[in-house]
Structure formats: C-alpha cells, structure tokens
Amino acid sequence: MRAAIYPGSFDPVTNGHLDVVQRAAKLFDRVVVAVAKNDSKQPLFTLEERLALVREATAHLPNVQAGTFDGLLVEYVAAQNAQVIVRGLRAVSDFEFEFQLALMNRKLDENIETIFMMPKDTYTFLSSRMVKEIARLGGDVGAFVPAHVQTALIRKLKPRRNRTSG
Ligand code: ADP
Numbered sequence: 001m002r003a004a005i006y007p008g009s010f011d012p013v014t015n016g017h018l019d020v021v022q023r024a025a026k027l028f029d030r031v032v033v034a035v036a037k038n039d040s041k042q043p044l045f046t047l048e049e050r051l052a053l054v055r056e057a058t059a060h061l062p063n064v065q066a067g068t069f070d071g072l073l074v075e076y077v078a079a080q081n082a083q084v085i086v087r088g089l090r091a092v093s094d095f096e097f098e099f100q101l102a103l104m105n106r107k108l109d110e111n112i113e114t115i116f117m118m119p120k121d122t123y124t125f126l127s128s129r130m131v132k133e134i135a136r137l138g139g140d141v142g143a144f145v146p147a148h149v150q151t152a153l154i155r156k157l158k159p160r161r162n163r164t165s166g
Pocket of ligand 1: 008009010011014016017086088090094118124125126127
C-alpha cells in the first residue's frame, strides 16, 4: 500500500492543486491532501473552511482523502503510514524553497521521500495568492478554481468589498 501526502495551505484549493492531486492519485494507492494550519500565513479561509473546500473538490476521487495538520509534516506523514510527500513545481521560482524544504524533511526523517509533480502547462501561472487577489478586485476566477470555491471566495470577500467601498 503506497500512500502519499500532499501538504499545503490550500487557501483556497485551485485547479492547479487539483491537477497535481489527480496525477498523484494515479501513482499511489492512497493520497491524503493535508491542509496546514499555518496561522503565521494569516489565511483568508479558516482551517475548517479550507478542508471543506478540498473535500468537495476531491470527492470524485475514490483514493483521495483530506485532513489537517499542525506541527511537523514528517510526523504527520509517519502517523498516516505514508512514505512520500508530494509537492507541485510550477516554475524555477518554486525550486529553491521546495529544494530546501525537501532536504530539511529528509534530515528530519530519511525514510520519507519528496516527489515533485508538474501541473498541466495552463496551470503553471496559477497560485492561491493570485486567485485571491483577482477575486478581491472583483475579477472572474471561474477558470482557475472549482465552482464551489468561486462561490466561497465571493461570499468571503463581499463584506470586505462593501466595507472598503464605504
Ligand atoms: P504552501 O503554503 O505550502 O506553498 P500552497 O497551497 O500554496 O501551500 O501549495 C501547496 C503545494 O502545491 C506546493 O507544493 C505548491 O508549489 C503547489 N502548487 C500550488 N499551486 C500550484 C499549481 N498551480 N500547479 C502546481 N502546483 C501548485
């Protein structure tokens, strides 16, 4: 039974994340999308909201589950009886951070391997940060996130738009 953990903030989950999840789901018996608490990043969506959005987005994939973690990723991976960490690589700009993270995680637990997956080329420019920025400015993010995520973004950002526009 080969299991992989795909960790991230998923604030919110995008079609780029889902592209990586679908690729990983073909390679592993079980994939767990692990939503990090990450308070220091001051996420737009709460941990529970991010988890619910991931759950809905991956409900059609039978070997994909979602969970949350707070603390050391390698401990979560071991607790889930997984052997692999999956991360997405979009561009060279992702590389340095991901390289450091992978080597640090290997130092912490040498039994865990990190593998990198490249999304479909149309998603290489896509990030949660960009999606939030476009949605905040009232732009259409329908091509970048599933419909339920778009709805959640509109609902979450509406009061802010009203507040700033007086
Ligand atoms: P983190 O805060 O850990 O970077 P993210 O939710 O931003 O969490 O991303 C989780 C993982 O998904 C990271 O490995 C990131 O590089 C990858 N990722 C994010 N967006 C995309 C995308 N559009 N295509 C492929 N991988 C992506």
